[in-house]
Amino acid sequence: MNPLNVFFQLKNDVLLTYQKQYPYFEGTWKTFSSQDIQNLIDLIAVQVKQTVSEKWIYTHLKSETNDKLPRKDMLDILSQLVGYSGWDEYVFKAKQNEIVVAAQPKKKRNVFLIGIVILALFLVGFISYQIMKKEEIQTIEVKNAFTEEQINSDEVKAVMIENNIESPVEIIDSKIQITAKDSTKIVLKSPYYKEKTIVINKENTTPITLQPDDHAMILKGFMKSDIKDWQTRKEQLQKILADDLEVLVMLKNDLGIEYFNKQEFSEKLIVPSVSLKRMKVIDIRSNEKNEINFIRILQE
Known part of the structure; x- marks a missing residue:
């Protein structure tokens, strides 16, 4: 071959x-x-x-x-x-x-494959039925720990961890929808909030609260607001952005990636623009000094 x-x-x-x-x-x-x-x-x-x-x-x-x-x-x-x-x-x-x-003769192969498909469908149906009997769907709110307001569904993602394998968990209208077992481990990640790991059981419907990342929230405010005081922006950016900052902007329609350093990205943030507001931050990382040293952005 x-x-x-x-x-x-x-x-x-x-x-x-x-x-x-x-x-x-x-x-x-x-x-x-x-x-x-x-x-x-x-x-x-x-x-x-x-x-x-x-x-x-x-x-x-x-x-x-x-x-x-x-x-x-x-x-x-x-x-x-x-x-x-x-x-x-x-x-x-x-x-x-x-x-x-x-x-294998062609006829025998076809019969063999059909048999496998039928058996697989039967097993999937049976297993799904057994799981449905033991589990029930829960809906749990995701909130800001300080303001107690619901967190925008676009700003947080959740994964369920079973046997060291991650599976995505759906978040609709700022609520996690999950089929909980006796104890389900959930990890919530967001560019603007600190990562949190929780264990959910069948009786747990208490809202999940995430603690905001202060520097990430400042950055979000610069990108989404109409603040005109560029000197204030410039001074604050110097404090929250690391000197070795790397910014990757993923362009629409898979047209590639743009790269910015601290100076180049700061210049874009100082003056508000329509294109700036259309940028969606999907990943923020910080160094040991709590300075932002990596940002991944999706250009919408």
Whole structure:
């Protein structure tokens, strides 16, 4: 079997693995967005304990054609993500499957596949029924710990952690909707609030409160408000932004990424503009001095 053909098969398996974690994604590599790329990077970090860059995914996974194989260490990471020990085992299994499929008469293969599909549907239905009997959907508010106001659903995301695997939890109208078991571990993340981990049980309906990150909130105010005092903005930015600040702005329609340093980004913030208000912060990180040293923004 041609190694490139095996790599294309691996790309499909990676996409299927991603869809298991993010079932609302029904696209292809061509429609894989910048946010999907970030989700995939996080998924690899959690399940394989390895890192993959955005540029690598753009170059090797989103591309419709591949002229040569990527480095073997990267192939090992993707193979481990889809359940194999590495690229060598993935290639070995792919060759075995090719031999088995080729050896089966067409009719027998079709009957065999139909049987597998029917059995799988039956098992899924049965398991879902058993789970529904034991679990019930809960709705829990997410609020600002200081103001007690509901937090905008766009500003926070939640994941459920089971067996070290993260699954996204839906947030609608500032409320988490979750099918709680005896104890469900939830992690809430936001660029403007401090990360929080909680355990929810079937009887727990108490609102979840998140503590605002002061510097992130100041930055949000600069980006969303109509403050005219540019000198005040400039002085405050010097205090909250680290000298080695990196800002990545992901452009619409996957047109690429713009990079800004502290001086360049500060100049954009000092003078309010329509384009500035259309920027959506999706990630903020700070150093040990509590200065913001990394910002990821989605240009809406």
